[in-house]
Amino acid sequence: xxxxxxxxxxxxxxxxxxxxxxxxxxxxxxxxxxxxxxxxxxxxxxxxxxxxxxxxxxxxxxxxxxxxxxxxxxxxxxxxxxxxxxxxxxxxxxxxxxxxxxxxxxxxxxxxxxxxxxxxxxxxxxxxxxxxxxxxxxxxxxxxxxxxxxxxxxxxxxxxxxxxxxxxxxxxxxxxxxxxxxxxxxxxxxxxxxxxxxxxxxxxxxxxxxxxxxxxxxxxxxxxxxxxxxxxxxxxxxxxxxxxxxxxxxxxxxxxxxxxxxxxxxxxxxxxxxxxxxxxxxxxxxxxxxxxxxxxxxxxxxxxxxxxxxxxxxxxxxxxxxxxxxxxxxxxxxxxx
Amino acid sequence: xxxxxxxxxxxxxxxxxxxxxxxxxxxxxxxxxxxxxxxxxxxxxxxxxxxxxxxxxxxxxxxxxxxxxxxxxxxxxxxxxxxxxxxxxxxxxxxxxxxxxxxxxxxxxxxxxxxxxxxxxxxxxxxxxxxxxxxxxxxxxxxxxxxxxxxxxxxxxxxxxxxxxxxxxxxxxxxxxxxxxxxxxxxxxxxxxxxxxxxxxxxxxxxxxxxxxxxxxxxxxxxxxxxxxxxxxxxxxxxxxxxxxxxxxxxxxxxxxxxxxxxxxxxxxxxxxxxxxxxxxxxxxxxxxxxxxxxxxxxxxxxxxxxxxxxxxxxxxxxxxxxxxxxxxxxxxxxxx
DNA sequence: CGAGCGAAGTGTTACGTATAACGTCGCGGT
DNA sequence: ACCGCGACGTTATACGTAACACTTCGCTCG
Numbered sequence: 001x002x003x004x005x006x007x008x009x010x011x012x013x014x015x016x017x018x019x020x021x022x023x024x025x026x027x028x029x030x031x032x033x034x035x036x037x038x039x040x041x042x043x044x045x046x047x048x049x050x051x052x053x054x055x056x057x058x059x060x061x062x063x064x065x066x067x068x069x070x071x072x073x074x075x076x077x078x079x080x081x082x083x084x085x086x087x088x089x090x091x092x093x094x095x096x097x098x099x100x101x102x103x104x105x106x107x108x109x110x111x112x113x114x115x116x117x118x119x120x121x122x123x124x125x126x127x128x129x130x131x132x133x134x135x136x137x138x139x140x141x142x143x144x145x146x147x148x149x150x151x152x153x154x155x156x157x158x159x160x161x162x163x164x165x166x167x168x169x170x171x172x173x174x175x176x177x178x179x180x181x182x183x184x185x186x187x188x189x190x191x192x193x194x195x196x197x198x199x200x201x202x203x204x205x206x207x208x209x210x211x212x213x214x215x216x217x218x219x220x221x222x223x224x225x226x227x228x229x230x231x232x233x234x235x236x237x238x239x240x241x242x243x244x245x246x247x248x249x250x251x252x253x254x255x256x257x258x259x260x261x262x263x264x265x266x267x268x269x270x271x272x273x274x275x276x277x278x279x280x281x282x283x284x285x286x287x288x289x290x291x292x293x294x295x296x297x298x299x300x301x302x303x304x305x306x307x308x309x310x311x312x313x314x315x316x317x318x319x320x321x322x323x324x325x326x327x328x329x330x331x332x333x334x335x336x337x
Numbered sequence: 338x339x340x341x342x343x344x345x346x347x348x349x350x351x352x353x354x355x356x357x358x359x360x361x362x363x364x365x366x367x368x369x370x371x372x373x374x375x376x377x378x379x380x381x382x383x384x385x386x387x388x389x390x391x392x393x394x395x396x397x398x399x400x401x402x403x404x405x406x407x408x409x410x411x412x413x414x415x416x417x418x419x420x421x422x423x424x425x426x427x428x429x430x431x432x433x434x435x436x437x438x439x440x441x442x443x444x445x446x447x448x449x450x451x452x453x454x455x456x457x458x459x460x461x462x463x464x465x466x467x468x469x470x471x472x473x474x475x476x477x478x479x480x481x482x483x484x485x486x487x488x489x490x491x492x493x494x495x496x497x498x499x500x501x502x503x504x505x506x507x508x509x510x511x512x513x514x515x516x517x518x519x520x521x522x523x524x525x526x527x528x529x530x531x532x533x534x535x536x537x538x539x540x541x542x543x544x545x546x547x548x549x550x551x552x553x554x555x556x557x558x559x560x561x562x563x564x565x566x567x568x569x570x571x572x573x574x575x576x577x578x579x580x581x582x583x584x585x586x587x588x589x590x591x592x593x594x595x596x597x598x599x600x601x602x603x604x605x606x607x608x609x610x611x612x613x614x615x616x617x618x619x620x621x622x623x624x625x626x627x628x629x630x631x632x633x634x635x636x637x638x639x640x641x642x643x644x645x646x647x648x649x650x651x652x653x654x655x656x657x658x659x660x661x662x663x664x665x666x667x668x669x670x671x672x673x674x
Numbered sequence: 675c676g677a678g679c680g681a682a683g684t685g686t687t688a689c690g691t692a693t694a695a696c697g698t699c700g701c702g703g704t
Numbered sequence: 705a706c707c708g709c710g711a712c713g714t715t716a717t718a719c720g721t722a723a724c725a726c727t728t729c730g731c732t733c734g
Contacts, residue, residue: 009719009720009721010720010721010722011720011721019683019684020683020684020685021684021720021721021722022683022684022685022686022722022723023682023683023684024721025721025722025723026683026722026723029721029722029723031722031723032682034680034681034682035681035682035683036681036682036683037681037682037683040682040683055720055721056399056719056720056721057721058395058398058399058404058719058720058721059399059689059719059720059721059722060720060721060722061395061689061721062393062395062396062399062688062689062690062691062719062720062721063688063689063720063721063722063723064689064721064722065689067395101438101439101440102438102439102440103438103439224618225618225621225622226621252618255618255622256622258622258624259621259622262624281561281562281563281589281592282619282622284562284563284596285562285592285593285595285596285619285622285623286622287595287599287624346689346690346691347690347691347692348690348691356713356714357713357714357715358690358691358714359692359693359713359714359715359716360712360713360714362691362692362693363692363693363713366691366692366693368692368693371710371711371712372711372712372713373711373712373713374711374712374713377712377713392690392691393689393690393691394691395689395690395691396689396690396691396692396719397690397691397692398691398719399689399690399691399718399719399720399721400690400691400692400693400718400719401691401692401719402719
C-alpha cells in the first residue's frame with residue numbers, strides 16, 4: 001500500500017492558499033502576530049486542514065537542530081517499576097513541550113552498539129538507567145546530553161546522576177530486622193553487575209558489621225521468580241545455623257524466596273522473615289504481604305527529566321537522593337528464639 | 338554544558354581527508370566499489386574516525402524519506418507481557434536492519450493527540466496495540482503504515498491486524514472448568530474498553546450458553562490487584578448462589594481475586610476455582626499456582642513486526658491467529674458439590 | 675510635505691546528506 | 705591517430721522547513 005501520491009508540503013499549502021511558503025510557516029508556527037492578517041492566516045489554516053498537511057519533522061529537526069524529544073533507556077521491561085519512571089518523566093516532559101521515547105536496552109537483541117543508532121535522529125538527550133559501559137561511552141561520543149539513573153556518581157564520566165536513597169532503604173531494613181531480634185542473615189542478591197545492586201550489598205554488610213554476633217551469608221540469583229527460588233532453596237539448605245532473616249535485593253527475588261520457603265516447609269514470618277525492595281503490586285499479592293522498601297518510581301522519573309532539562313538549558317541539576325520509605329507488613333516478625 | 342563546538346559534518350571529514358563531501362558519503366555509505374580507490378577510502382575512514390564523525394540522521398532521513406525505524410505503541414508498561422512483545426519485535430527488526438522504539442500510550446499524560454508528534458520524525462511505520470480510536474485515525478491521517486495488535490479486524494480501518502487466539506484460550510478455560518463440574522461462574526472483567534477484552538466476555542458467554550443450567554455473572558474492575566480485590570469481594574458477597582469458578586480477564590486480576598478469597602475466608606481451589614490469562618511470573622508466585630492461558634508474547638511481537646515489514650514492502654501480511662495454550666495448575670479443582 | 679513606521683507579506687538561504695550527472699586521465703584496440 | 709572505456713573523482717541538486725532580510729504600501733506626525 002504505497003503512500004498514496006505524496007504527502008503535502010508547506011509549499012503545497014502555500015499554493016492552495018495563494019501565499020508564500022514563508023507565510024505558511026509563520027502561520028502554522030504561531031509566529032504571525034503582526035506579520036500576517038487574520039484573514040490570510042485563516043485562509044492558510046483552512047488550506048492546511050483541507051490538504052491534511054503534517055509538517056515533515058525530519059526537515060524541521062534538520063532546520064532547527066533540535067527535536068524536543070528525549071530517550072529513556074531502561075534495563076528491561078520486566079517490572080512495573082520502570083512504568084512509573086516513565087510516567088513521571090513523561091509528565092514533566094509534557095509540561096515543557098517535550099516528548100519521551102523508550103528504549104529497552106537490548107539483552108541479546110542484536111549488537112549493543114546501536115541503542116540509538118536508529119532513534120538518535122530525533123533526540124535532544126538521553127536518560128539512562130544501569131547501562132553497559134560501552135554503550136555509555138557511545139552516547140558520550142555522540143555528545144548527547146545524558147542523565148544517569150541510579151549510577152555510581154564517580155564512574156559516570158561526568159554525566160549528571162539522579163539517585164534513589166537505596167543506602168538509606170537498606171539501612172532501614174537492617175535496623176528493622178535487628179530490632180526484631182534477628183542476628184543471622186541471608187542476602188539474596190541480584191545476579192546483575194550494577195552499581196545499584198553493589199550498593200545494597202555494601203550497605204547491608206556495613207550496617208550488620210556494627211552489631212557484634214551477627215552473621216551474614218550471600219547468594220546470587222538471576223532476577224526471576226524461579227531463579228530466586230532455586231538459589232534460595234540451595235542457600236537455606238546449607239549446613240550451619242539457618243538464617244532467620246532473608247533480605248532480598250528486590251520484590252521479585254522475594255517472591256522466589258516465598259516459594260523456596262514453602263518448598264522447605266518454613267513458615268513466613270514464624271520460621272523466617274523475608275524483605276524485598278521496590279514495593280511492586282506483587283508485594284501485596286503475596287501471602288503474607290511483603291515487608292519492603294517503597295521506591296517512588298514516578299518521582300524518580302520526574303527528577304530524572306528535570307535533571308535532563310537542566311542540563312539542556314545549561315543549568316546545574318539539583319542534588320540529593322530521593323527519599324525512600326520502609327513499609328512493614330506481615331512477612332517480618334520476631335525470630336523463634 | 339554546551340555541545341563542545343559543533344558536531345563534525347561529512348564536509349568536515351571531506352576537508353580533513355582532502356576529498357569532496359560526495360566521496361565521503363560514498364565511502365561511508367559503502368557504495369564506493371569501483372568509484373573510489375582503496376587508499377582514498379581508507380584515508381576517508383581514518384579522518385572520520387579521527388574527528389569522531391557521526392552522520393546527522395535528521396538530514397539523512399530528510400534526504401532518503403525513510404528511517405528504518407518503527408514505533409511500538411503499548412497500552413501501558415504495567416506488565417511484563419509487553420516486554421515480551423517488544424523483545425520479539427526487536428529481534429525480527431534487527432534481522433532486517435530496523436530499529437524499534439517504544440511509545441506507551443499515555444493515560445492522563447498530556448493530550449492523546451500527540452503520541453508520535455515527537456517521534457514521528459523518525460518513523461517508517463507503527464505497530465499499535467489497543468489504541469484509542471482518535472489516535473488511530475491520527476496515524477492513518479499521517480499515512481503511516483500501521484499494524485494493529487489484537488484489534489477488531491472489522492473496525493481497524495483497513496489496517497493489517499495480528500491477533501492472539503484469545504477466543505480459543507477462553508474456550509479452553511471454559512471447557513476445563515465445565516469438565517471439572519462447575520456450573521456457576523463469575524467473570525472478573527477488565528474495566529477497559531478494548532476489543533481484546535470484549536472478545537473474552539463474548540466468547541465466555543457464548544460457550545456457557547451451550548450448557549444448560551449454567552449461570553454467569555460479570556463484574557468489572559480496573560486492571561490492578563487492589564482494584565480487582567475490591568470488585569471481587571463485592572461481587573462474591575452478593576446474595577444468590579455463590580459462584581464456584583472465577584474467570585479473570587488476566588493474571589493481575591486473578592491475583593486480586595486471590596486476595597478477595599482470603600479476605601472472605603474462601604480456600605482456593607476447594608471453595609472457589611480461579612483462572613487467569615497471560616501466564617505472567619506472578620502466576621507461579623501465587624499460592625496455589627494459577628491455572629491460566631499462556632500467551633506467547635515474543636511470538637506475538639515477531640509476527641507483528643513481520644506483518645509491518647510485509648506492509649512496508651507492499652506484500653500482504655500473513656493471516657491466522659497465534660496459538661495459545663491452557664496451563665492447568667493448582668488454582669482449579671472440582672467444586673464442592 | 676517628507677520622514678518614519680507598522681502592517682503584511684515575499685525572496686532567499688541554510689541545515690547535512692545521498693546521488694545523478696558530469697569531467698578527466700591514461701591506455702588498449704583498430 | 706583516434707575512439708572508447710574503466711578508474712577515480714567532483715559538481716550540483718534536492719529533500720521540507722524556519723527565519724533573516726528585504727519590499728511595498730498606507731498613514732501619521734512633526
